[in-house]
Amino acid sequence: MEVLVADKKGFCFGVKHAISLAEKLLAEGKKVYCLGDLIHNKQVVNRLSQAGLEVVENLDQIPSGAAPNQISGPIPTVLIRSHGCRPELAEEVKKRGFHLVDATCILVKHAQKIVSELDQQGYQVIIVGDPNHPEVQGVIGYAPDVLVVENENDLVKIPRSSKLAVISQTTHSAEDFGRIVGLIAMGSYEEMKVVNTICRETARRQDSAINLCQQVEVMFVLGSRHSANTRELANLCQRNGVETHHLQNWEEFSPDFVKDKHRAGVTAGASTPDWIIEEFVENLKAL
Numbered sequence: 001m002e003v004l005v006a007d008k009k010g011f012c013f014g015v016k017h018a019i020s021l022a023e024k025l026l027a028e029g030k031k032v033y034c035l036g037d038l039i040h041n042k043q044v045v046n047r048l049s050q051a052g053l054e055v056v057e058n059l060d061q062i063p064s065g066a067a068p069n070q071i072s073g074p075i076p077t078v079l080i081r082s083h084g085c086r087p088e089l090a091e092e093v094k095k096r097g098f099h100l101v102d103a104t105c106i107l108v109k110h111a112q113k114i115v116s117e118l119d120q121q122g123y124q125v126i127i128v129g130d131p132n133h134p135e136v137q138g139v140i141g142y143a144p145d146v147l148v149v150e151n152e153n154d155l156v157k158i159p160r161s162s163k164l165a166v167i168s169q170t171t172h173s174a175e176d177f178g179r180i181v182g183l184i185a186m187g188s189y190e191e192m193k194v195v196n197t198i199c200r201e202t203a204r205r206q207d208s209a210i211n212l213c214q215q216v217e218v219m220f221v222l223g224s225r226h227s228a229n230t231r232e233l234a235n236l237c238q239r240n241g242v243e244t245h246h247l248q249n250w251e252e253f254s255p256d257f258v259k260d261k262h263r264a265g266v267t268a269g270a271s272t273p274d275w276i277i278e279e280f281v282e283n284l285k286a287l
């Protein structure tokens with residue numbers, strides 16, 4: 001089997017930064033807690049948890065967290081993952097006397113800052129993305145009335161406003177963002193400002209995958225099914241007319257996927273480690 005691999009794939013700088021911060025804190029012997037999985041990859045999360053990183057769902061699950069500033073023993077460190085969080089949560093971490101280490105990606109921080117500025121300038125802010133995604137839940141905390149639009153069904157929720165500003169979840173596809181912006185524009189708002197907050201790393205991975213789709217008979221997109229950017233990559237490949245399989249690793253591969261095919265493409269989301277991609281490519285080539 002001939003295998004072509006996307007130029008841009010796998011770990012982005014935001015994910016690498018979060019992992020290296022976690023490794024550094026654990027190597028220093030800190031007791032580190034993370035609110036939710038640090039990244040969308042089971043193997044990496046398991047490796048870090050074996051090294052001592054504890055995943056919790058809320059601050060109350062952190063020992064000594066119930067009573068503000070009443071900590072006995074080593075002070076827990078709370079690591080904010082690259083998705084970021086609401087500002088109130090970061091404040092609460094400090095109020096409880098925990099150490100806060102912020103691994104929020106600089107591009108997510110940029111989106112948070114833009115939301116806050118646009119709100120202060122009097123815009124009704126709209127974010128195009130998944131309302132349940134932790135990044136979106138964090139970003140909407142930066143202004144009181146941010147509205148999330150996931151698809152055309154949500155357009156009716158947009159209030160009449162003379163000043164509208166639209167931004168995107170960083171990992172959303174540019175194609176869908178443009179489509180939703182076009183639909184909103186049909187609402188004839190007096191002023192409509194669009195700020196493209198799609199992350200460069202995501203955009204490059206998407207361009208690279210589209211390029212590959214034109215050269216192969218089947219595409220494999222590697223990454224967790226919880227990873228928004230991996231799902232977007234898989235949807236994009238599918239929309240580009242190529243049979244696409246979103247798999248987490250080689251274990252999910254079936255020879256039926258490449259029956260009667262000679263050339264396959266491989267790409268991976270921003271939280272997929274290199275070794276998973278390399279193992280997959282080597283096994284596929286060997287068929």
Ligand code: SF4
Pocket residue numbers: 012013014015082083105106107108170171199200201202229270
């Ligand atoms: S996908 Fe983009 S925004 Fe998200 S962590 Fe990576 S670099 Fe940052």
